[in-house]
Amino acid sequence: MTDTTVADLDREAVLRIARSAGLEAAGRAEEGFFVSGPEAEIRALRQLIRSVLSEGERDEELIDVLLQDIEPTVMGPEHMLQLRMQAEARKAFLQEVALLDSAGVGELLGSKARNTSAMASRLKREGKLFAVTHRGVDLYPADQIVDGAPSPAIPEILGAFSSDSPWALALWLNAPSAWLEGEKPLRVLAADPDRVVHAARKSTEPNRF
Numbered sequence: 001m002t003d004t005t006v007a008d009l010d011r012e013a014v015l016r017i018a019r020s021a022g023l024e025a026a027g028r029a030e031e032g033f034f035v036s037g038p039e040a041e042i043r044a045l046r047q048l049i050r051s052v053l054s055e056g057e058r059d060e061e062l063i064d065v066l067l068q069d070i071e072p073t074v075m076g077p078e079h080m081l082q083l084r085m086q087a088e089a090r091k092a093f094l095q096e097v098a099l100l101d102s103a104g105v106g107e108l109l110g111s112k113a114r115n116t117s118a119m120a121s122r123l124k125r126e127g128k129l130f131a132v133t134h135r136g137v138d139l140y141p142a143d144q145i146v147d148g149a150p151s152p153a154i155p156e157i158l159g160a161f162s163s164d165s166p167w168a169l170a171l172w173l174n175a176p177s178a179w180l181e182g183e184k185p186l187r188v189l190a191a192d193p194d195r196v197v198h199a200a201r202k203s204t205e206p207n208r209f
Contacts (some may be wrong), residue, residue: 002156037180046171047102070115088173089171089175090167090170090171092174093132093170093171093174094134094139096140096174097141097142097143097173097174097186098141098143099139099140099141099142100120100139100140100142100145101117101119101120101137101138101139102116102117102118102119102121102138102140103116103117103120103142104140104142105117105119105120105123105129105140105145106118106119106120108142108145108148109145109150110148110186111150116128119141120138121138123150124138124140127154127155127158127159128150128154128155129144129145129150129154130144130158130166130169130170131166132156132166132167132170135165141170141173142184143186143187143189143190144186144189146190146193151189151190151193152193153189153193153194153196153197156197156200156201157196157197159201160197160200160201160203160204161200161204165206172185172200172203173185173186173189174186177199177203179195179198179199179203180195180196180199181203185199185200
């Protein structure tokens with residue numbers, strides 16, 4: 001019988017190989033361990049480990065060759081700053097705007113259906129309401145429902161932002177607009193929907209700057 005120390009390898013893998021070969025392995029894998037058994041079997045284990053490592057190295061080399069023309073996407077500081085600003089704007093929207101889930105929309109609109117969420121989903125699909133998704137849940141700004149019905153301005157606003165994401169529209173609705181004398185579109189929507197539609201169209205014109 002002989003003992004040998006196995007180090008600088010994938011230790012968990014070596015433990016499994018040794019034990020499957022009927023050898024005794026002692027010690028903790030994260031610190032190193034001893035493998036005990038007949039010398040011939042120890043030599044065979046060493047050869048098997050070398051073979052596994054060589055195969056792994058060859059695989060890594062082949063993968064490197066296959067990826068040599070791929071340029072990694074490295075986010076620079078400007079990109080990270082933009083992402084942080086986006087996150088802060090979304091946080092403000094979620095905290096400042098009164099939001100309804102699908103069931104809340106159904107209740108506010110007086111749905112009599114057993115599934116009160118169905119009405120919100122249908123109106124969203126028809127372009128009469130819009131929602132943002134947060135943690136997998138659709139959230140609808142309550143201010144787009146005026147006098148118990150979806151604001152008639154919503155389809156036209158959605159049309160103006162048709163090439164943008166729901167979050168882009170949401171952030172615009174919650175930001176002061178120069179076309180509304182510094183007011184936030186959501187705050188003006190109930191009282192003057194036509195002005196908000198006009199502001200949405202002006203804000204999304206290709207040469208608006």
